[in-house]
Amino acid sequence: MCQVLEEYSDELESAAVPSVSKKCVKCKEARAAVVIRAGDAYCRGCFKDYFIHKFRAMLGKNRVIFPGEKVLLAVSGGPSSFSMLSQVQEGLSQNAHKKLRFIPGIVHIDEGGAVGQSMEERQRTLAELQALFRATGFPFYIIPLEQVLDLPNSVLASAPSPAEQPSSTYKAAVDHFLQSNHSSCATPQDQGQTSIPEVQEPHTQILQQLIISAKMLTARQDLLSTLRQHLLVHTARSKGYSKLMLGDSCTRLAVKLLTSISLGRGAHLAQDTGFSDSRYGDIISVRPMRDYSAKEIAYYNHLFHVPSVFIPSLDTKMPDKASVQRLTESFVTNLQADFPSTVSTIYRTSEKLHTACERSSTVDHRDTCLLCMCALDTAVENASAFQATLISEQLSQNTSSSATRTKIPTRKLAPVEPESVAPTVQCCSSGGREDCGRAESGGGCCSSANGAETSNLRSLLCYSCQLTIKDMSTVGHLPQYILSEAQRRHRRSQMKAAIGEFLLEDGDEGV
Amino acid sequence: MAAPIAIHLEFGGGAELLFNGTKEHHVTLPNQSEPWDMKQLLVWIQRNLLKERPELFVQGDSVRPGILVLINDADWELMGELDYQLQDQDNVVFISTLHGG
Numbered sequence: 001m002c003q004v005l006e007e008y009s010d011e012l013e014s015a016a017v018p019s020v021s022k023k024c025v026k027c028k029e030a031r032a033a034v035v036i037r038a039g040d041a042y043c044r045g046c047f048k049d050y051f052i053h054k055f056r057a058m059l060g061k062n063r064v065i066f067p068g069e070k071v072l073l074a075v076s077g078g079p080s081s082f083s084m085l086s087q088v089q090e091g092l093s094q095n096a097h098k099k100l101r102f103i104p105g106i107v108h109i110d111e112g113g114a115v116g117q118s119m120e121e122r123q124r125t126l127a128e129l130q131a132l133f134r135a136t137g138f139p140f141y142i143i144p145l146e147q148v149l150d151l152p153n154s155v156l157a158s159a160p161s162p163a164e165q166p167s168s169t170y171k172a173a174v175d176h177f178l179q180s181n182h183s184s185c186a187t188p189q190d191q192g193q194t195s196i197p198e199v200q201e202p203h204t205q206i207l208q209q210l211i212i213s214a215k216m217l218t219a220r221q222d223l224l225s226t227l228r229q230h231l232l233v234h235t236a237r238s239k240g241y242s243k244l245m246l247g248d249s250c251t252r253l254a255v256k257l258l259t260s261i262s263l264g265r266g267a268h269l270a271q272d273t274g275f276s277d278s279r280y281g282d283i284i285s286v287r288p289m290r291d292y293s294a295k296e297i298a299y300y301n302h303l304f305h306v307p308s309v310f311i312p313s314l315d316t317k318m319p320d321k322a323s324v325q326r327l328t329e330s331f332v333t334n335l336q337a338d339f340p341s342t343v344s345t346i347y348r349t350s351e352k353l354h355t356a357c358e359r360s361s362t363v364d365h366r367d368t369c370l371l372c373m374c375a376l377d378t379a380v381e382n383a384s385a386f387q388a389t390l391i392s393e394q395l396s397q398n399t400s401s402s403a404t405r406t407k408i409p410t411r412k413l414a415p416v417e418p419e420s421v422a423p424t425v426q427c428c429s430s431g432g433r434e435d436c437g438r439a440e441s442g443g444g445c446c447s448s449a450n451g452a453e454t455s456n457l458r459s460l461l462c463y464s465c466q467l468t469i470k471d472m473s474t475v476g477h478l479p480q481y482i483l484s485e486a487q488r489r490h491r492r493s494q495m496k497a498a499i500g501e502f503l504l505e506d507g508d509e510g511v
Numbered sequence: 512m513a514a515p516i517a518i519h520l521e522f523g524g525g526a527e528l529l530f531n532g533t534k535e536h537h538v539t540l541p542n543q544s545e546p547w548d549m550k551q552l553l554v555w556i557q558r559n560l561l562k563e564r565p566e567l568f569v570q571g572d573s574v575r576p577g578i579l580v581l582i583n584d585a586d587w588e589l590m591g592e593l594d595y596q597l598q599d600q601d602n603v604v605f606i607s608t609l610h611g612g
Contacts, residue, residue, distance in 0.1 A: 022589065033585045041589060079524060079608075251608065294608035298524060298579050299586075302606060310525045317528065317564060329609065337576035 004334045026050075034299050038340040044303060051292075051300050055087040058288045059100065063170045064276050065243055065286065067101035067177035072241040073138075074232050075108050077129055077309040081247030083297045084289050086306045088245075089136055101177060102243075106133050106140035107235050109228050113204040114145055114211050115314055126196050128309050142196055143235060146203035148227045151481045153488065155234045156370060210477040211314075217323035219471035221314050222263065222464075226371050227479075236283045244285040251294035251332070253287070254346035259328045264464035267377040270353040279373045293343055369462035370486055371469075376462050386463065457486050516540045516547055516599050520556070524607035526578060531562050540597070547597040549580075549587070568605075577609040 022032045024043035032041030042050060059065060073088060075081040091100035108129055112122035126142055133140040214220045236244050248256070253273045260272050271277045277285040289297070301308060315323055320330045336342045367376055378386060454475050458466050469475060475483070496503070520536040527534045540547050540555065550572060557569050568575060573593055580587040581604040582595060597603075 031585075032589055035586045035588045041586075294577075295579055298606045298608050299581075302523070302581065302604060303584060308524075310523075310527070312525075312528070316525070317567065333577040333609065 004331075004338075033303075034296075036293075036296060037344070047299070048304065051296065052087065052090060054291055055084075055288060056091060056100070058275075058291055062275055062286070064284060065102050066170065066173050069102045069243055070105065070241045071102045071243040071245055072105050072107050072232075072236045072239070073245045074247065075106050075129075075133075076247065077108065077125070077311045078247070079297050079301050079306075079308045080249040080252065080289050080292070080294070082132075082306055082308040083292070083301055084245065084247040085136065086304075087288075101174070104138050104245075105239065105241060106136070106138050107232065108133070108140070108142045109231055110142060110144045110199075111224065111228065111311075111313070112144075113199065113207050114224055115312060116208070117312070119199075122199075123196070125309060125311055130196060132307055132309070141235060141239065143231060144197060144199045145224075145227065145231065146199050146207050147197075148231050149203055149206060149479045151230060151234050151479065153481050153485045155230050155237075155481060156373065156485045206477070210479070213472045213474055213477045214468065215473065216471050217314060217318065218263070218325065219468045221323055221325050222468045223472075224314060226465075226468075229372075233280050233283050242283065244283055246285055246287050247289050248287050249289050249292050249294050249297055250347050251336075251343050253290050253350065254343045255325070255329045255332050257346055257350050258332065259325050260464075262324050262328065264467055265372075265374075265462075268372070268374040268462070269350065271374060273350045274353065279368075290347070369465050370457070370460040370482065370489065371465040372462060374462055378461075378463055378466070453483070453486075456490050460486055460489055514599070515542055516597055516601075518552070518597060519600070519602045520560075521602070521604040522606075523604065525609065526568065526605050526607040529562060529564055529568055530560055536560060548593065549582075549595050549597070550593045552597060552603070553593075574605065577607065579606045579608060580604070581606070 022041050024030050024032050024046050025040050026042055026046040030043035030045060033044050034047050035041050036047070036050075065071060073081070073085055075085055085106065088100065088104050092104070093099075110122060110126060112125070117125075130140075130142065133142075211220050211224065214223050232244060236242075257269060257273050260266065260269055265272060271279055273287075273290075275287055275290060277287075300306065315326045318326055320327055332342060332346070368374065369376055454469065457469055457475055461469060472478075517537065517539050520538060522530055522534050522536075530536070538560070540552070553569055553572075553574065557565055561568055566575070568578065570576065574580060580592075582590050583602050584604075587595065
């Protein structure tokens with residue numbers, strides 16, 4: 001059923017083709033200009049109203065953004081994020097019906113260094129973007145991805161979330177805001193950047209080395225998006241923003257959903273594709289564009305002259321099979337051409353996903369993945385699918401039959417600790433001539449340090465991040481903040497294991 | 512029908528990369544006995560304007576899925592898609608939606 005080029009000429013009746021003389025289905029007066037979904041033709045005016053209304057409704061329905069809050073808009077330069085920016089501008093303008101009431105800022109991450117663009121090309125693109133951002137009047141920050149090399153460890157620590165604000169207080173907050181601040185929205189204290197930051201050439205090279213150390217394009221794209229996310233969160237935190245708005249469209253999220261399942265991120269689907277994502281604790285990411293298909297966004301931008309800047313990414317002009325992300329995008333887009341409800345079906349499915357357990361503010365850092373900060377899903381129970389993959393990985397390794405190697409690494413840290421704590425075990429001597437890639441203990445050997453680091457890192461990661469790291473030839477190129485946070489968590493868990501029996505468990509506390 | 516037709520073409524959303532980065536093209540389609548339709552226009556574009564990677568623009572008879580076509584600012588689905596007959600001074604826009612936001 002889902003083959004792309006299959007012919008259905010006999011079985012299916014063809015839908016009635018809407019023709020140019022058709023009237024808009026909404027106002028029934030003007031000539032139809034755009035076909036939305038399967039067969040609904042709207043005229044320009046009704047389409048504009050529909051588009052604007054959807055944005056307000058999405059924000060209003062979810063009641064996550066409170067009046068007066070500082071919200072950072074992540075603008076990548078593409079059509080969806082510029083469309084989001086124009087909707088925010090539209091919503092904040094004085095004559096809007098039901099004005100939006102938050103304080104926006106703009107951030108753009110310049111990834112040209114990782115993608116391989118030259119300095120001139122990057123400068124040119126950034127100058128264009130700067131002009132567009134300046135025209136909006138909001139404070140903006142243009143940050144090169146190279147700055148990810150200088151991030152502090154605190155990026156990976158999930159800060160405690162602010163007290164839960166139930167929606168009943170939302171109405172009260174809105175009323176209070178209207179009474180106290182009726183005249184104009186508060187002018188932002190900071191003016192953002194005045195000039196495009198300089199990028200040092202060596203930093204660009206380090207970044208490129210990092211990206212190249214992942215051999216497959218799938219892992220590279222995954223790594224790039226992780227680094228980008230860290231930088232966005234850090235910017236939001238350091239500039240005092242409490243919310244982050246991402247411009248992912250419906251089509252993009254449908255592709256992301258299927259890609260995530262293929263990459264082993266099934267456990268985190270609700271956070272990856274839902275409206276609000278609270279994995280960072282204090283910063284909540286929202287996706288207000290998740291109800292717009294790519295077609296609607298492209299039409300709106302063209303008809304109402306919303307500018308956008310095309311920035312090539314890692315998979316531009318790549319063939320279909322270059323990466324999992326690319327293949328899924330091609331699959332969904334091709335299927336959508338014949339079955340126009342594909343994307344919306346996938347979207348409805350993603351709406352039904354919820355996180356299984358609410359994260360409490362006292363969650364232990366050990367329980368979240370180091371890179372993606374979602375809950376770890378690698379508890380190895382007997383007869384679980386994860387244990388099966390570990391066993392088959394073990395069996396397909398070309399190792400000697402030494403007893404220390406057949407031990408399956410478990411997430412329970414107590415058994416693993418004695419091996420990695422003891423620094424005197426030389427991996428080379430125990431395995432003899434074998435390669436040290438799988439060493440679980442540190443030693444004086446050449447590549448054992450890398451092997452130890454890799455396995456240390458892997459025990460702190462969720463399943464899909466482990467796959468990304470596994471694809472990297474060396475983890476030494478990872479930015480310092482990741483490596484040092486990994487060591488810190490590792491030391492903590494060693495310490496906890498050592499004093500484990502003296503600690504009171506949570507369940508032992510008095511009622 | 513026999514006169515050459517002047518068409519204004521625009522490419523956006525990344526599609527311009529396949530046309531040397533130029534977003535706007537004013538072209539004149541040569542004389543021919545039958546009226547020009549979209550299908551023939553695509554063949555003409557592929558032969559004369561497309562600089563590289565035809566499979567990223569055309570798929571079979573039609574455009575690759577993910578590329579929107581607007582004829583005079585209206586969805587081409589409302590105009591008959593490939594069967595639409597081009598007229599003088601028409602404005603045809605191709606927008607790629609494959610690189611999102």
